[in-house]
Amino acid sequence: xxxxxxxxxxVRNISFFKQADDPTFARAMTGAFLQRFPxxxxxxxxxxxxxxxxxxxxxxxxxxxxxxxKDTTLAILRPVSTFILAAVVLESDSLMSAVTxxxxxxxxxxxxxxxxxxxxxxxxxxxxxxxxxxCYRGLVRSIKNHKLRDSxxxxxNYLLTQRVxxxxxxxxxxxxxxxxxxxxxxxxxxxxxxxxxxxxxxxVSVEGAHVRFDNVAALERLARPTPLIDNHYAQDCNTKGKxxxxxxxxxxxxxxx
Amino acid sequence: xxxxxxxxxxVRNISFFKQADDPTFARAMTGAFLQRFPxxxxxxxxxxxxxxxxxxxxxxxxxxxxxxxKDTTLAILRPVSTFILAAVVLESDSLMSAVTxxxxxxxxxxxxxxxxxxxxxxxxxxxxxxxxxxCYRGLVRSIKNHKLRDSxxxxxNYLLTQRVxxxxxxxxxxxxxxxxxxxxxxxxxxxxxxxxxxxxxxxVSVEGAHVRFDNVAALERLARPTPLIDNHYAQDCNTKGKxxxxxxxxxxxxxxx
DNA sequence: CGTTTAGTTGAGCATGCTCAACGGTCGTGG
DNA sequence: CCACGACCGTTGAGCATGCTCAACTAAACG
Numbered sequence: 001x002x003x004x005x006x007x008x009x010x011v012r013n014i015s016f017f018k019q020a021d022d023p024t025f026a027r028a029m030t031g032a033f034l035q036r037f038p039x040x041x042x043x044x045x046x047x048x049x050x051x052x053x054x055x056x057x058x059x060x061x062x063x064x065x066x067x068x069x070k071d072t073t074l075a076i077l078r079p080v081s082t083f084i085l086a087a088v089v090l091e092s093d094s095l096m097s098a099v100t101x102x103x104x105x106x107x108x109x110x111x112x113x114x115x116x117x118x119x120x121x122x123x124x125x126x127x128x129x130x131x132x133x134x135c136y137r138g139l140v141r142s143i144k145n146h147k148l149r150d151s152x153x154x155x156x157n158y159l160l161t162q163r164v165x166x167x168x169x170x171x172x173x174x175x176x177x178x179x180x181x182x183x184x185x186x187x188x189x190x191x192x193x194x195x196x197x198x199x200x201x202x203x204v205s206v207e208g209a210h211v212r213f214d215n216v217a218a219l220e221r222l223a224r225p226t227p228l229i230d231n232h233y234a235q236d237c238n239t240k241g242k243x244x245x246x247x248x249x250x251x252x253x254x255x256x257x
Numbered sequence: 258x259x260x261x262x263x264x265x266x267x268v269r270n271i272s273f274f275k276q277a278d279d280p281t282f283a284r285a286m287t288g289a290f291l292q293r294f295p296x297x298x299x300x301x302x303x304x305x306x307x308x309x310x311x312x313x314x315x316x317x318x319x320x321x322x323x324x325x326x327k328d329t330t331l332a333i334l335r336p337v338s339t340f341i342l343a344a345v346v347l348e349s350d351s352l353m354s355a356v357t358x359x360x361x362x363x364x365x366x367x368x369x370x371x372x373x374x375x376x377x378x379x380x381x382x383x384x385x386x387x388x389x390x391x392c393y394r395g396l397v398r399s400i401k402n403h404k405l406r407d408s409x410x411x412x413x414n415y416l417l418t419q420r421v422x423x424x425x426x427x428x429x430x431x432x433x434x435x436x437x438x439x440x441x442x443x444x445x446x447x448x449x450x451x452x453x454x455x456x457x458x459x460x461v462s463v464e465g466a467h468v469r470f471d472n473v474a475a476l477e478r479l480a481r482p483t484p485l486i487d488n489h490y491a492q493d494c495n496t497k498g499k500x501x502x503x504x505x506x507x508x509x510x511x512x513x514x
Numbered sequence: 515c516g517t518t519t520a521g522t523t524g525a526g527c528a529t530g531c532t533c534a535a536c537g538g539t540c541g542t543g544g
Numbered sequence: 545c546c547a548c549g550a551c552c553g554t555t556g557a558g559c560a561t562g563c564t565c566a567a568c569t570a571a572a573c574g
Binding site for chain 4: 150151187188190191194
């Protein structure tokens with residue numbers, strides 16, 4: 001077995017493996033191996049056949065796509081996240097490219113093993129369906145965020161989201177370089193700068209990666225976060241405490257394919 | 258049983274029911290009923306709890322979302338299409354609203370029945386996973402279409418796509434009102450008009466719902482369709498002849514949740 | 515100490531939206 | 545049968561959001 005038990009533990013804690021029993025988990029992991037990649041390594045290009053499910057355990061990965069000399073970022077992933085799950089289920093070619101942003105540690109699970117486990121164990125299969133459904137809904141949120149909000153509103157909501165995740169304190173630290181954040185929010189670095197200065201009205205001040213909030217109420221009045229777009233503001237919105245299956249992604253951050 | 262056998266047949270022909278055996282199909286359909294709705298009926302609002310999987314058998318449905326007095330169209334569905342599948346799997350609230358565009362006939366399948374069948378029959382569960390994965394990839398295509406192409410390019414690709422679907426003839430008939438088409442392509446009706454006139458250079462002429470192509474080569478040179486965005490141009494791209502699981506959707510048309 | 519890279523700022527431009535006006539079509543009702 | 549109104553689609557003018565390009569600063573790294 002090429003994976004350490006500590007890693008196996010971490011992997012079992014991601015949603016859809018948590019519900020698998022031991023034999024199913026073991027079979028799903030058949031042939032899996034752990035690999036390290038330096039920053040800026042292309043893991044996968046658009047159109048490549050997909051043979052493995054990728055599970056990011058350490059580092060950061062950008063999912064993107066291009067056409068006619070344009071490029072766009074679809075999501076930035078942080079551990080622990082799976083990606084390319086949909087392509088694995090369908091045994092089809094990748095629709096996006098994946099590139100490491102930092103030195104990263106990635107578990108690669110053969111698609112065959114995963115599909116076999118799904119077909120043999122209905123409970124596990126259902127868990128994968130839940131994961132896929134969560135990813136789907138993450139994308140829907142992402143599209144709504146993009147089509148219904150302008151860049152300043154997206155930034156405002158991003159900041160409020162980070163504030164919630166980092167414990168409701170009045171200062172947060174940005175988890176990405178500003179250039180990466182700009183790509184995540186669907187704008188240029190120049191416009192991110194300008195968006196930040198527009199928010200100074202609302203008590204937002206920036207110093208490097210540190211952001212301070214002096215008037216959260218005013219910021220919320222501009223941002224108007226909603227559980228129908230911003231997953232974190234989902235108080236009791238997922239009916240059965242299953243919030244874990246639905247993670248924010250895409251323009252909202254993390255988890256994908 | 259409230260559904261006619263002719264309808265049952267049509268339903269069985271959509272991807273993920275096709276793979277179910279008879280008992281599983283029967284159980285999944287427990288409590289299902291067929292309902293007719295007039296045009297412009299709201300079937301579901303954003304944030305509503307979802308109790309049924311909807312299957313559109315006749316008519317047309319628009320999926321949309323709103324925020325702060327803005328509204329946007331996420332997809333237009335045509336028969337036979339399921340929708341709200343992801344929310345059903347997760348037993349959670351809808352992220353989009355659904356409205357009939359025409360008089361429609363919709364089969365409503367209780368979420369409980371569907372989830373139970375998935376948990377009891379791994380083969381059926383896998384088929385649902387394939388469906389979800391296909392929906393996911395449809396959304397990814399949709400986002401790429403939107404972020405990487407300007408409005409004229411989206412229209413050009415839409416027209417080429419329709420041409421392929423309608424049999425590669427040199428004239429097609431638009432399946433929607435232009436106002437609806439505009440929403441589908443993510444622009445205003447005014448801009449759709451302008452986009453059409455920009456395409457007259459490329460041999461495209463419009464008369465009502467009829468569009469004629471006099472220079473397909475030129476149009477393709479502008480549109481540059483690719484299987485990584487436009488599903489139809491997938492020659493042999495899905496590895497195992499499973500193309501049926503992946504339908505175009507969202508900005509590309511039809512099939513969703 | 516030079517070089518590189520991230521971030522900011524400004525000017526000009528492009529894509530797409532809003533608002534208003536107008537023509538054509540269809541359905542209704544006089 | 546015609547007249548009216550409603551609505552779809554088109555066209556034009558002006559505007560807004562966001563992008564490109566360029567210059568400049570500051571910090572990081574050799």
